[in-house]
Amino acid sequence: MGDRRLLILDDDPMTGETIQRIAEFAGLEVRFTPDPGDFFTLLHDWRPTHIALDLVMPTMDGVQVMARLAKLSCRAKIIITSGVGSRVLDAAGRSAVEHGLDIAGVLAKPFSPIQLREMLLGQRGSGALSAEPPKPVSPADITLADLQRGLDQREFVLAYQPKVLCTTGELAGVEALVRWAHPTHGLLPPGQFIPLAESCDLIDRLTDQVIDQALAWFGSLCAGTAQPPPVPCDRLMLSVNISARTLANVALFERVYQRCEAHRVDPARLIFELTETSAMDDPVASLDLLTRLRVIGFHLSIDDFGTGFSSMLQLVRLPFSEIKVDKSFVMTAMASSESRTVVKFIVDLGHSLGLRCTAEGVEDAETLAYLTAIGCDLAQGYHIARPLAGEDFRPWLAARFSSPTP
Structure with missing residues (x-):
């Protein structure tokens, strides 16, 4: 101590x-x-x-x-x-x-x-301020030439964060999260490069690389079910984040469908996650494309719900299959009656519309118990697991099999 x-x-x-x-x-x-x-x-x-x-x-x-x-x-x-x-x-x-x-x-x-x-x-670990705090990387430090080179060299890597059933702790899915293994700045989170990729029309190229990596990993994971531990791939879902700017690129989603076939991944196992605000930017155009994606078999999730100002009418009109409660409410739920009210409202709203509900930012057992009590379907967060490198996923799953309840 x-x-x-x-x-x-x-x-x-x-x-x-x-x-x-x-x-x-x-x-x-x-x-x-x-x-x-x-x-x-x-x-x-x-x-x-x-x-x-x-x-x-x-x-x-x-x-x-x-x-x-x-x-x-x-x-x-x-x-x-x-x-x-x-x-x-x-x-x-x-x-x-x-x-x-x-x-x-x-x-x-x-x-x-x-x-x-x-x-x-009662907290896990103990963070500390280093004697020489590293200077945070500013998005201004990342240039267009950097980004183009990073894409050419395929420096973008993925981590996978598990999603589990609240009631049983059973693995239900994984979310693919992109990071940039920058040769100078180290591992950069998406907030450091996604805005530049969107503003320079490179977001679709990046999305292509992310989805290709994710499908290759996911297909390999499910193909290896003969090896311990077994993965419940008949129910496992893969989630990938999609930028609002990508919604206009029909050809990209056609390529995704072809890659699903190449990697032997049923399109019905792939969830595209869109933020609440991006999904509502152009609701008419979004309705056309998102409906087509659902017809093909893909699932759609509205991410970070509760942080935007969209109308309930647009949520009803667009064909989502999942709603994700923003982590800012989940992480403060046990300390804030207002946050608990918002979380329960979103879960009830999602269920009333026939949507599966996922809470992200689950940091402790008390929060998970609360989510289970109000009927939330899935949980995601550090209490379950931090984002894992692809090669670390099976060892994590093997350890979890010996103690299946989070």
Whole structure:
């Protein structure tokens, strides 16, 4: 426990000292300061694994502090504390997650020692800020020439994140997630290069490579069912994300159908995931193409549902077969009654329209139990598994067979 270090920033000395005593009793090393300047000095020099941060402070409020932590690529686990209302706390937590910070929880004042201890001790791993934080790669650092070269050299690789049935933990599908193995910047997430690919009309070429890789891997996985562990390929689904700009490329989807045949993958096992906003950009054109894709046999999922402003009418008109609850609501469901309301509403809405419901961002057993209780069909998230390299998938599945419940 000695490698856990908590740094507290709170302008109320009594609260800071209370948190310090609870954390020290739980076995953590603790530093407390009411001054943001001292806080950032300690952050760099002391490298805490955990941070307790008050939202309301006179010189620099907690939201400003979190924005700066994000710019520093801070990997410490953050506990947000405040006496403001629960809706403000929940919003602050969602803001931190969207900045890429690792949030251990939000804690309304007054809080109990048990609540704080659970957040300090109940999390997996312990992130830390490195002594020399790496400079985040900006999309501006990636040029068109870089992207073209990356496509020519086929530097884009896939990770596969499992989706399981909420009720049994049985494997139901995988989502293919693209990464760029950049020779200079390392492994880049899609947010660093997808916007450039879309703006430079290279998104279809990238999508071609992604789908070809995914189908080859998926076909090989299912063809190897004679090898242990067995894969339930008669029910297993493969999900691939599709850009709104790709919806106009009918020829691309015709090639996908041909590749399904080449890799012996039934089109009915392939799900195209579209974001809520992209699916609604041109509902008339989307209706034509998406209907054709369903006629061919492909499935369609509306991703990140709950983050856009589309009308329910458009959701009803377009032929989706799956709805995915955005992870920002799922990840905060256990701490926020508002998030739970949204999650249940989306699950009920999906079922009323005959759609299968998937919740992504499932981080713990409590959230999975809640999703099961409200009738959500599928779960996806770190509690199930992190995205896996293709060669790591079977070992993960073999380990899971010895303990099938997540």
